[in-house]
Amino acid sequence: MTFSLDQVKLGDKVDAEISRIVAWLTETVRGTLRRRGAVLGLSGGIDSSVVAALCVRAFGKDGVLGLFMNEGESADDTVRLARVVSDHLGIATATEDISGVLDAAGCYRRRDDAIRTVVPAYLADWKCKLVLPSVLESDRYRIYSIVVQSPAGEQVVARLSPAAYLEIVAATSFKQRTRKMLEYFHADRLVYAVAGTPNLLEYDQGFFVKNGDGAADVKPIAHLYKTQVYELAAALGIPDEIRARPPTTDTYSLPQSQEEFYFSLPYDRMDACLYARAHAVPAAEAAAVLGLAPDQIERVYRDIDAKRAAARYLHAPPITLR
């Protein structure tokens, strides 16, 4: 079959897919796991909004708890948009400001100390983010640089040492792990399951923190391309404001798109490349459909393979001797 962008879409199968997921959620959570409902973090993004709506269909609005878990560096509209979703679905919510836990664990201090090893002028009131070079423009390795910005708006870009890079990521991962700890607190007290919210791009490419947002009892959309998650969102009646919001990481203090942090292309083209790679579509054929050069697609394919290889450790459960 000739490769086309439509192959990534569910099209008229959306409603059937929703029914399939809802039946699976009900059977898995209530039957296999013997839990009474689901808890999940709400970010105001498309993925958590769709998972919340699916959980409402499976467990009823009285069987779902949505958590708002902002911290000092969260985007301004995170909680507001998350509340738009919870109000729309009519589910119970709880607010957990995780800034205090993160501060006590040294999340910010450890990260900032690591940043200062490469940018000595960096202070606690500066903002930062990690960025990757574009995979489309050159053969350069996908190695992170740090961008810092002073309160006056002056930006500095610096290459990270291996130690600084690893420490910044390790410290920042306190955010995802703290959120998961609170999700399990509420899950335990309510006898609920924790619903994870990764889509296929994130799940396949390892765009999650091990034992952080990577931890969950069920992952109802981990088999769906992001394009398909948007199709579900429309069918489930997720508010327009959520569906129109560009995907963001909301992990670093400077605004950061998912493309510059992890993926090499906007999500719809990344979906298409992942599909093409999985179905052995020749680079030249994918390039023609996506409006890119074949060597650019080859680089995206190599990046996909490299990330998938790195994700094996993230997916690995604890290994025991038999």
Add this chain to the structure above:
Amino acid sequence: MSENEIKTRLREFVAKNFYLPDPKALTDQTSFLDQGIIDSTGVLELVTFVENEYGIAVADDDMVPANFDSIDALAGFVAKKRS
């Protein structure tokens, strides 16, 4: 320092810092990425190592597989930078 000495030192660094199931199978032409020996964080470690060990500056545009993906490529890159 000859290119052979550089290769020996690089080989020691790779063998010490990355997992090689069979160190003898690492030829001077073995692709680190294709063989899964070194990921992008590992490349960053290689960059830092050659900068510190040989007193060279690696520019962002130098960080490409043509310069870093095998013992041969790395030794050639270091020799070129030192000359």
